[in-house]
Amino acid sequence: MALGGFTAPWWFALLLVLGVLAGGYVWAQVRRRRNVMRFTNLELLEKVAPRRQGWYRHLPAALLGVALLLLTVSLAGPTTTERVPRNRAVVMLAIDVSLSMKATDVQPTRLEAAQVAARSFVDDLTPGVNLGLVTFAGTATVLVSPTTDREGVRQAIDGLRLAESTATGDAIVACLNTIEQFGKVLAGAEGPPPARIVLMTDGKEMTGTTTASAAARDAAKARIPISTISFGTSGGVVDIEGKRVPVPVDDDAMREIAEISGGEFHKAASAEQLHRVYDTLGEQIGYENKQIDASRPWVVLGTLSAIVAVGAALLTGGRIP
Numbered sequence: 001m002a003l004g005g006f007t008a009p010w011w012f013a014l015l016l017v018l019g020v021l022a023g024g025y026v027w028a029q030v031r032r033r034r035n036v037m038r039f040t041n042l043e044l045l046e047k048v049a050p051r052r053q054g055w056y057r058h059l060p061a062a063l064l065g066v067a068l069l070l071l072t073v074s075l076a077g078p079t080t081t082e083r084v085p086r087n088r089a090v091v092m093l094a095i096d097v098s099l100s101m102k103a104t105d106v107q108p109t110r111l112e113a114a115q116v117a118a119r120s121f122v123d124d125l126t127p128g129v130n131l132g133l134v135t136f137a138g139t140a141t142v143l144v145s146p147t148t149d150r151e152g153v154r155q156a157i158d159g160l161r162l163a164e165s166t167a168t169g170d171a172i173v174a175c176l177n178t179i180e181q182f183g184k185v186l187a188g189a190e191g192p193p194p195a196r197i198v199l200m201t202d203g204k205e206m207t208g209t210t211t212a213s214a215a216a217r218d219a220a221k222a223r224i225p226i227s228t229i230s231f232g233t234s235g236g237v238v239d240i241e242g243k244r245v246p247v248p249v250d251d252d253a254m255r256e257i258a259e260i261s262g263g264e265f266h267k268a269a270s271a272e273q274l275h276r277v278y279d280t281l282g283e284q285i286g287y288e289n290k291q292i293d294a295s296r297p298w299v300v301l302g303t304l305s306a307i308v309a310v311g312a313a314l315l316t317g318g319r320i321p
Contacts, residue, residue, distance in 0.1 A: 005291065007077030014072045018065065025061055057316055063309035070302030073295075080294040087128035088193040090146045090182055091285055092175035093118065093153075094134040096201035096231075098166040100247035103202070103236035106271055110202055110232050111160060113271040118157050118200075121278035122150050129285065130186070130193070132178055136171035137163035138207055146182045167208030168201055168253070172215035175199075176222060195224045196285055199257065202232035204250040212253060216260035225263035228254040229277055233269050 006012075095118060101111040125131060130146035133156050143156040175197045183192035197219065205212050219226050234248040251267060258265040266281075268274040 005079050007079060007293075009076050011072060011075040011077075014075070015069070018068050018072065021068075022065060029058075060309045060313035060316065063305050063312060067302045067305035067309055070298050070305060074298035074302060075295075078294045078298060079291040081289050082292045088130075088186065089128075089285065090130045090132070090179050090186075090193050090195040091125070092132045092134055092146070092178060092195070092197045093121070094136060094140075094171045094175055094197060094199045094201075095157075095160065096137070096166060096168075096171075096203065097135045097160050097162050098137045098201075098203055098206075099162050099164055099240060100166070100203040100232075100236065100238055102162055103232060103238050103247050105233045105236040106231070106269075106274075110236070111162065113274060114200060114231060115157050115160060117271065117274040117278050119154055120275060121198075121282055122153050122157065124279070124282050125150075125285065126282075130182065132175075132182075133157065134171055134174050134178070135160060136167050136174070138165035138167055140167055140171040140174040140208075142174055142178055145178060166201065166203050166206045168199070168205040168212040168257075169210040169215040170208040172197065172199065172212065172219060172226065172257075173210050176215070176218060176224065179224060180222070196263070197224060197226045197261075198229070198281055198285075199226055199254075200229040200231055201254065202230070202236070202249050203247055204253060212257050213260060216257045219261040224261070226257055226261040227263045227266065227281055228258045229266045229268055229274070230254040231268045231274055 095114060097111065101114065102109050104110075106113045122131065127148060130148055131144075131150065131153055132142065132146040133144040133153050134140055134142050135156075144153050147153075179195045179197075183195070186193050216226060230249045230251045232247070232249040236247045236249070237244050238247050239245075249269075251265075255265040257263075266277040268277050
């Protein structure tokens, strides 16, 4: 019998009528008592009048009042908030596979830790969500188009391979184009399905035909938020052709992309933190809170109260109130 709001609160005006009825009942009881006191022949009154009952003679009226109160609440259309799974949403998971992902500041490497966390995200995501996968280094590649079949996404994650450079903006554009194409197929009376991009990267944008900030603005126009995950530490290094190259994460760039697109920024400096971030995103993406009708319990209790009121009236007075 939870309450989260009412769809037709004007029905509460009936409570005024209920108040009038309660006042009329009290007035009738007082008037009845006065009429009894005016009867001068008390011996005759005792013989002809029924034996006076106790407080329980008011029980039927009280139960009937409760029933009317409960039914009035049900007419007002009470609602409650319920967590329900999304069935039309589209999520594009974009994973950085640049050479910096072989850094070992996150054990065993950034890439392997990311693969484990991504597989867990895929396994736990609501089955009704359409999930796609994009990888990016010097270019962006759509490995899996949005689908509810998780096996293809898992296999693609297992087969990730590293490449040079980082084209973050192109990855966002690839996700947006995929979402647009898929939305045309899935769109119905409700319009395009809700969509989101989950972008995980560990480094600074280095190349691409579209900058990350420009792509983020395009996402904002399309109302597709980007949840960014900055993965790794500031002390990460990789060996490239015998040279140790620093590969610190670029938190500022990831935070900017999230803010421009209307998404959220997440920082993950370890495999455990990355798991927690993916768990949080899975809850946000896979489920939504909806207001649903909650009038049924009120109708049931109101009806039961009315039935009990009738039964109590028959037992105490031999008639229906």
